[in-house]
Amino acid sequence: MEDADSKSLQGGPKFDVKVSKAMGRYMVSTKEIAPGEIILSEEPIVVGPCTGCKVQCLGCYRPLESETYFVKCPRCGWPLCSQTCPGLGQRHGHTIEECLILQKSKSSSLLDYSNLESLRLHLQAIVPLRCLILKRTDPSTFNIIWDMESHNDIRRNIPEVWNSNQVNVVNRITKDWGLVEFSEHEVHTVCGILEVNCFEIGQGINIRGLYPTAFLMSHDCVPNTNHTDEETNYKLTVRASTRISQGHPITLSYAYTLQNSLKRREHLLENKFFECHCKRCSDPTELGTYSGALICPKCKTGLVLCDKPLDAESSWSCNNLQGHCPGYSIAARSMKLLLHRISQEVEQIDLNDVEGMETFLKKYRNVLHPTHYLCFGIKVSLSQVYGKINGYLIYELSNELLERKRDLCTEILKVLDIIEPGYTRIRGVTLYEIHAPLMILLTRDMEDQSPAKSELRTRLREVLKYLTEASVILSYEPENSPEGIMGRAAKEALVQMRDWESIVGKL
Ligand SMILES: [Zn+2]
Ligand SMILES: [Zn+2]
Ligand SMILES: [Zn+2]
Ligand SMILES: [Zn+2]
Structure with a gap:
């Protein structure tokens, strides 16, 4: 297996980068790629805590909140798992440069070790800082980052995103830590680049990584690749999951593919700042999977589908057009409320509780299509327990x-x-x-x-x-x-x- 993979990589890159007005830069295949074939394999430019992370070690990212004992870095005072953490002084861990900057800025005097929530918020500034440090230590790598999409113009109009970055990252770095060499614009842009282009990685730990070429894959709700990351060096390997013909875009999904279009598109808009118009999103039946369909409460045989799937405010109505249905329609708002209510019920179910899961499926068998995403998730769990x-x-x-x-x-x-x-x-x-x-x-x-x-x-x-x-x-x-x-x-x-x-x- 390894031989075949390395040989095909030697045959030159399997992808090319194209530019379009609608998609920006994106990756296309230069040759036919078979399922399982490696498309690219690369180490990250930077890694570190996710925005929503818990308190973790700055060197190896081990979660620390549940530990009874963890230490402070003797130089900079930031949290570490131990004095001998394997990530100390490592490129993808707590580097000497970072340690010196954090020490010089007296940043640890602002850390409150008795308040884990505030400590956690401080960690949000670490990955942006790591990108910015590269401007000084490795300008050519910094330029690769700087070239990525930040969607500043869209993000600036989303107060939850922009203000949170202003408080937890921009002010932290430029004011609290006094790193005036970085402008507010630079820090905000780096935040955007990270939000748009990072991969969530780490096995069992909550970290993100920015990679030099993988970000060029465009999004599709039915992606044609799959990726894995290694535990020790965070190397990302992207493989084709289906046959990709020459000249075809190489894609991944930034949304959870098992959710329905409504949920995926909401996630993409809020977190990746774009509206997906892929084939699956454009089809009310979601390519025949009925991931969002309800069973019509009036005629009991028709399916309730979205009238205009690319419009989040669109109504939903029964597709039983043969005249057997007196007509049924539900507004977008009511649909969202219904999904929210049932989702909360799903969240209460213990995914090891066979009876609980079977009861849920029985309860909603006349409401949700059998492969509606809320049933589907439960069925996947059941199939495994x-x-x-x-x-x-x-x-x-x-x-x-x-x-x-x-x-x-x-x-x-x-x-x-x-x-x-x-x-x-x-x-x-x-x-x-x-x-x-x-x-x-x-x-x-x-x-x-x-x-x-x-x-x-x-x-x-x-x-x-x-x-x-x-x-x-x-x-x-x-x-x-x-x-x-x-x-x-x-x-x-x-x-x-x-x-x-x-x-x-x-x-
Ligand atoms: Zn550690
Ligand atoms: Zn340190
Ligand atoms: Zn889509
Ligand atoms: Zn009906």
Whole structure:
């Protein structure tokens, strides 16, 4: 695998950068790219705490709020996990330059260690400071950052964004710390560049990273790439998830693809400052996934879809135009309220509580489309806990519950094939999840009624197909991540399956 990847990277870059009025700069493929192929792999320019982070170590980003003991950097006085933190003096940790600047500015005299909330807010200025330090220490890298989109003109008109940056970053750096060499405009611009272009990274830690070329990928609500980041050097690797033909944009999603258009577009507008007009967003059915559809309360058979999906204020109405529906319509505001109310209910559900989740699905079966995003999220969780938790361990499941797990996975995969197609993490996980119920149902059938050889072979091949794809997809995940571990389990199961297959072949 590694050889093929490095060889194809040697063949020159797989992407080119184009410019358009509507999209700005964006990445297109220079050749056909196969699923799983690496498009780019690069180390970040800067990393550090996210805007909404909890108090964490400035060197390795370990969360510190729950720790009973953490230390202050002996020089600058900022929080560290220990005097021997592996991130001390490291390029992507607490550098000497940063330490000296923070020390010289007497910034720690403003840190209140008894007030974690205020301490947390101070950390918001760290990543912007790290970018600005590069202006002095590494001007050519700073220019790469400075060239990125900041959307200052849009952000200036969003008070929550602009004022919060003014208080927690701009004033902090230029006034409190007295770093007058940086202008207010520069600090605001760097804040914007970070908000627009950063990747959320870190396994189990809340950090963001700015990368030299990955930011050139444009957004699409059905992206054609997938990315992972490494634990030690924060290296980002972008792979094609589907086949990308030559000249086609290389895309990623800045929104949560499992949410519906209403939620995704709201997130993109508020956090990335643009309105998405992609194919999925333009289609009231969301490409046939019905991620936002309600079941019509009047005719009970029609679906309530958005009348003008690119308009957040649009009404929604029943699509049963054959005359069977007396007509049903709901205003945007009411739709948002309804979703908000049900979302709050979803948030109360413990995602290990099988009964709680099944009860929710039953309760809303006449309200939400079966693959409405609020049901879909619950179904994804259910597909993973059946077989995994106490009382529902895989070998204890009745045939009925095994079939439930299988059917959930099948329904999920149908939707994922549209909105997260190809080699994507969630498809990999679901393909792995479906193999166990299929296999156990098969063995139970063999004991009870020994199915015909041809049926046996067909069913085995099906499991084999799912497991093979799962093991390929999950092999791209970091070794110690839950998905990486699942990938290894898939490989082991495959080996056992091959033995099976040879036995069946001989029957
Ligand atoms: Zn540390
Ligand atoms: Zn320090
Ligand atoms: Zn979109
Ligand atoms: Zn209707």
